[in-house]
Amino acid sequence: MLRVSQLSCSRGNKPLFVDVSFALQAGQALHLEGDNGVGKTSLLRIICGLSPADAGEVCWKDKTIQHNAAAFRSSLFYLGHGLSLKEELSALENLMSDAAVSGRTLSEPQAMVALARMGLRGREHLPLRVMSQGQKRRTALARLLASQAPLWVLDEPFVALDVKAVDGLRGLLAEHVAHGGMVLFTSHQPVALTRANGTSVDVQTYRLRGVA
Numbered sequence: 001m002l003r004v005s006q007l008s009c010s011r012g013n014k015p016l017f018v019d020v021s022f023a024l025q026a027g028q029a030l031h032l033e034g035d036n037g038v039g040k041t042s043l044l045r046i047i048c049g050l051s052p053a054d055a056g057e058v059c060w061k062d063k064t065i066q067h068n069a070a071a072f073r074s075s076l077f078y079l080g081h082g083l084s085l086k087e088e089l090s091a092l093e094n095l096m097s098d099a100a101v102s103g104r105t106l107s108e109p110q111a112m113v114a115l116a117r118m119g120l121r122g123r124e125h126l127p128l129r130v131m132s133q134g135q136k137r138r139t140a141l142a143r144l145l146a147s148q149a150p151l152w153v154l155d156e157p158f159v160a161l162d163v164k165a166v167d168g169l170r171g172l173l174a175e176h177v178a179h180g181g182m183v184l185f186t187s188h189q190p191v192a193l194t195r196a197n198g199t200s201v202d203v204q205t206y207r208l209r210g211v212a
């Protein structure tokens, strides 16, 4: 499904990584590990087609993402460090406008359920600007529940979440994988993905190493 082949990247005239290759099939989760500054965010952005690589290619369903751009975009949910939320809109309005912009159908009741599952019941109508960092991240993550994309690419999704929200997110990722979805994520902590019924899904790891 997703294949990353021999990617190399430099930033600011400095080589970051070379020859990065891995693949992700339906029903698999991959944890991208690596020291601060080694290039994990840069790699995720290349994989999502948001910035160029020096060499190598990213393929979705056996075609490069440049040759399969529309299909790849509609199959991808990317959550980066910037949460892509509008501060003046409420949590509910953010979900609704995000779905509209990405051409997805989402009803208000579905959006309310997604926000409730992320622990935001009663805060659906609050403007983002008055929410805490953790509540903003919960809003951003509620979009996962409303997403029909099979491939989730998440850059440090557990940051700023409390213990309960971390557990909720681990469960959500596990359910997605168990239902044939794909998750590629970064985290500086080990992550076990456990479903609500107590069963775990396998998480592969890829350790990104910088150029010495």
Ligand SMILES: Nc1ncnc2c1ncn2[C@@H]1O[C@H](COP(=O)(O)OP(=O)(O)OP(=O)(O)O)[C@@H](O)[C@H]1O
Pocket (backbone or CB within 6 Å): 011, 012, 016, 034, 035, 036, 037, 038, 039, 040, 041, 042, 043
């Ligand atoms: N536009 C740029 N110009 C110069 N250097 C850059 C640019 N973008 C990124 N870098 C550098 O590239 C390196 C990799 O950054 P990146 O954010 O990909 O690392 P990371 O592995 O995600 O780090 P962290 O774990 O700290 O989040 C850093 O040293 C960063 O300063």
